[in-house]
Amino acid sequence: MELQEIVEALIGKGYEVSCFETAEEAASYLDRKVDGKTVGFGDSVTLDSMKLYQLLSAHNHVIDPKHCAPGMDFWSTAKQCLTTDVFFTSVNALAATGEMVNIDGTGNRVAGSLFGHEKVYFVVGTNKIVSTLDEAVWRARNIAAPQNAARHGFQTPCAIRQDRCYDCKSPDRICCGQMIYYQKMRFIEMEVVLVKESLGF
16 A cells, blocks of 8 residues: 555645655654643543653643543543643554544543544554455454553453453443544534554553
């Protein structure tokens, strides 16, 4: 797959798109773009690996459920993320045809990516790119979800066996809801930041 074809597909679906060779270059770009804003984060290994919380906190008010302020817990912090000026997250899969897929257990990451902000940034490593929407849905359930469940220490069959989705009934199940972004949501700016590195799950 040619990256330029994917860029064109995303642009055709209404997104702004920027591409970078490295995560460091992408982080520097985002650090310059977002200044003096309230910023919300979705749970993302990609964002963590880029140290975006630390970078952006120097000149923005960043709200991140992984870095709760004193007296705040995950739930209260995640709710605040839904009404920030800017929201950052990643996706579980990106189809070469321009659709993106996310799976969520609590809903805060998907909810924050859809509404209520001036702008949403999706930061995506090229390891998440697949050819078709069907493959993107498959990747989200069978590659990303098991690794994310294992990261949280959950005792789901997929986390324990690390091979596929079992469509389980576990109370720890994290694939409770699935979002397909067929194209950019209306009345909100959205930018896909593509990084030519393996980032996240």
